[in-house]
Amino acid sequence: MVFQAEISLRLVPPYIESLEPYKPGKAIAELQRELGISKVVKLASNENPLGPSPLAVEAIKLHDNELHLYPNGGLELREDLARRFHLKIGNVIAGSGSEGIMSNIIRAFLCDDDEVLTSDGTFVGFYVLARSRGVKMITVPLRDFRFDLPAIASRINEHTKIIYLANPNNPTGTIFTRKEFDEFYRKVPERVLIILDEAYFEYARGNPAYPDSMQYRYDNVITLRTFSKAYGLAGMRIGYGFAHDVLITNLLKVKLPFEPGTLAQIAGIAALADTEFLARTRETNESGKASLIPALRALGLTVVGTDANFVLLPFDTESTVNDVYNGLLHRGVIVRPLRAFGLPNCIRVTIGDAGQNAFLLEAMQKVLEDAGVLS
Numbered sequence: 001m002v003f004q005a006e007i008s009l010r011l012v013p014p015y016i017e018s019l020e021p022y023k024p025g026k027a028i029a030e031l032q033r034e035l036g037i038s039k040v041v042k043l044a045s046n047e048n049p050l051g052p053s054p055l056a057v058e059a060i061k062l063h064d065n066e067l068h069l070y071p072n073g074g075l076e077l078r079e080d081l082a083r084r085f086h087l088k089i090g091n092v093i094a095g096s097g098s099e100g101i102m103s104n105i106i107r108a109f110l111c112d113d114d115e116v117l118t119s120d121g122t123f124v125g126f127y128v129l130a131r132s133r134g135v136k137m138i139t140v141p142l143r144d145f146r147f148d149l150p151a152i153a154s155r156i157n158e159h160t161k162i163i164y165l166a167n168p169n170n171p172t173g174t175i176f177t178r179k180e181f182d183e184f185y186r187k188v189p190e191r192v193l194i195i196l197d198e199a200y201f202e203y204a205r206g207n208p209a210y211p212d213s214m215q216y217r218y219d220n221v222i223t224l225r226t227f228s229k230a231y232g233l234a235g236m237r238i239g240y241g242f243a244h245d246v247l248i249t250n251l252l253k254v255k256l257p258f259e260p261g262t263l264a265q266i267a268g269i270a271a272l273a274d275t276e277f278l279a280r281t282r283e284t285n286e287s288g289k290a291s292l293i294p295a296l297r298a299l300g301l302t303v304v305g306t307d308a309n310f311v312l313l314p315f316d317t318e319s320t321v322n323d324v325y326n327g328l329l330h331r332g333v334i335v336r337p338l339r340a341f342g343l344p345n346c347i348r349v350t351i352g353d354a355g356q357n358a359f360l361l362e363a364m365q366k367v368l369e370d371a372g373v374l375s
């Protein structure tokens with residue numbers, strides 16, 4: 001059989017054909033294979049350097065004999081979250097990562113003439129999902145590496161249906177404050193849905209200026225959170241969301257009925273109870289931040305202050321970014337260049353544990369020396 005591209009291509013809508021798919025950070029095994037080196041440190045995807053929550057791992061092992069049964073759509077996790085946050089189960093959704101829920105939001109609430117509005121330099125996963133729906137997306141430049149909420153509000157028009165805000169923002173690590181969000185919210189019509197993506201909430205919640213969206217609920221705001229970061233469960237694909245029950249009921253209509261998987265739900269419930277692990281995660285991040293940021297600055301780099309588990313490093317040119325990225329790769333360190341996020345002159349580095357941070361710093365120093373930036 002001979003395949004004919006023209007025939008298949010006619011089946012593909014133009015906005016899908018031109019779509020740049022999400023490219024995850026390079027995998028450890030891939031780099032080990034490419035370079036034939038054994039020690040590789042991955043600081044590219046904001047994963048937890050401590051590994052997964054031990055209570056989650058234990059729970060997964062206890063329930064592996066239930067895999068022949070279909071899951072129940074995250075019912076018990078939703079119940080648990082509702083109890084913890086003093087909500088009704090109808091206000092809670094669980095899904096395959098917070099990105100899985102985001103994709104259901106795009107499917108459930110966007111019609112063809114609707115527009116989405118967000119910032120440049122935010123989570124690339126949202127850009128990909130919005131583009132895959134073929135709707136118009138308006139983006140507003142960052143200001144000092146932060147969401148410019150007044151500028152975003154000024155771009156709302158009669159077609160705006162969804163505004164996406166990540167707080168802390170990925171990849172900048174910056175937050176908008178409660179005061180800034182309150183001022184912004186007053187300018188948003190009720191017919192516009194705000195997605196408040198709080199994937200890094202656990203790292204930011206100690207900052208008194210941080211607006212924990214669960215402390216004030218609005219009918220047109222949906223909060224998204226995840227077990228992928230602070231709970232170390234990125235590989236399980238489990239996340240959750242909170243919103244008015246009308247929004248959740250309609251999201252549940254488009255969600256795949258058996259999502260999330262059995263073990264993902266079990267892991268999520270156990271991780272929520274793992275307060276010791278969460279505390280250790282936050283401490284590791286805080287001490288990593290306290291040592292890594294000054295050390296990177298001492299190498300002459302600009303480092304944007306962060307409320308998350310990663311830092312943004314702006315460089316003069318994209319060519320320096322490529323030199324630093326490739327130089328670090330050759331020394332066994334994977335970081336994330338940010339062209340796809342709309343920040344081609346920047347690199348994002350996940351804060352690791354003490355050993356990983358030291359390995360990064362040593363490699364960075366050598367790479368900067370080789371590039372003639374340091375002598």
Ligand SMILES: Cc1ncc(COP(=O)(O)O)c(C=O)c1O
Nearest residue numbers: 097098099123170199226228239
């Ligand atoms: C801001 C933001 N939102 C959502 C996600 C996706 O998280 P999940 O693994 O829950 O799909 C990420 C992951 O990097 C993220 O940085």
